[in-house]
Amino acid sequence: MPMTTSFLGASLRSPVMIASGPASHDVNQIASAEEHGAGAIVLKTVCSDKFAYMRQWPRPRYKLLDWDKQIGGRSKQFTLFAFEQGYSGTLADYWTFIEEAKKHAHVPIIGSAFADSAEDWAYLAANIERCGADAIEMDISSPHRPGSLEFETTFVAGIQAVVASVKIPVLVKLASTPDLLHQCIVSEQCGASAVTLCNRMRGIDIDIEEQKPILHGYYGGIGGPWAKYYTMMHVAEAAQHLSIPISATGGTMTGEDVIKYILLGATTVQVLSAVMVNGWDAVAAMNRDIESYMQRKQIQSLDDIRGKALRQMTKPEKIQRWPGEPKSGARNVWK
Secondary structure, three states, X not given: OOOOEEEOOEEEOOOEEEOOOHHHOOHHHHHHHHHOOOXXXXXXXXXXXXXXXXXXXXXXXXXXXXXXXXXXXXXXXXXXXXXXXXXXXXXHHHHHHHHHXXXXXXXXXXXXXXXXXXXXXXXXXXHHHHOOOXXXXXXXXXXXXXXXXXXXXXXXXXXXXXXXXOOOOEEEEEEOOOOHHHHHHHHHHOOOOEEEEEEOEEEOOEEOOOOEEOOOOOOEEEEOHHHHHHHHHHXXXXXXXXXXXXXEEOOOOOHHHHHHHHHOOOOEEEEOHHHHHHOOHHHHXXXXXXXXXXXXXXXOOHHHOOOHHHHHOOOHHHOOOOOOOOOOOHHHOOO
């Protein structure tokens, strides 16, 4: 099949993966994702017992902002504001979740975890591996994480501990920050098998009538179609410096978006908001878009175009620039 993608030692039927979140929180969702053509599934993030409070969520916990209010899978513009933290069950529940998913699914299952100490990271990772997951994604960049946790002081040790404690591939999920490229490079140096770029940003919205923050009254994760342009830049920069694969995530709504990420060097593309707003058919539609594009452009393998757009980028000093208006004359005469 032309869309077949090699990722972390597995052969995926599609580069489209389900990102960790509300669409991968129970085994029935795993079945839906597989039925609609997902290449792999990243499970909802489990938190260490230290963050057990993150297993309970406020209600309501989602709101669509700036929504075009199109239904029937046609929505293209929105911002999804959300405050949903970790997997809502216990650690034991999560281990069973992985085991059941692996028992029935025919696509790779990737566990996802969050902790703040090397010891807890290693414990979660070892159990995720024990239960049969094909890989683990370290969600070190959740928009809901405590603000005191820093990459250099907390998460580098976590990455090293996880890599040392498991044999399955380790993905590190990073957020859009000014030092993201540095974090990507350090993650690879620490032994990460891949990076996931980029997690949702942290944002807030205000109810001007009540004059207070909306929903739960605090910051939340924000994402939507607009986010892809930030993520595409980060993917392009990282792809030029890393030798490990990149799983892109952020703002993907169509197969065209998936193709753009691949042209910028991504190996796979994770989706979530599109599923939440437009339903599971969004995944099948992306696959159809990709197949149609490959047929139209006579592409035999996605490897043939991976990173191709990077080779077409113009260096800033070689951009053709319009000389502009004269620097003297009428524009400098006060009238």
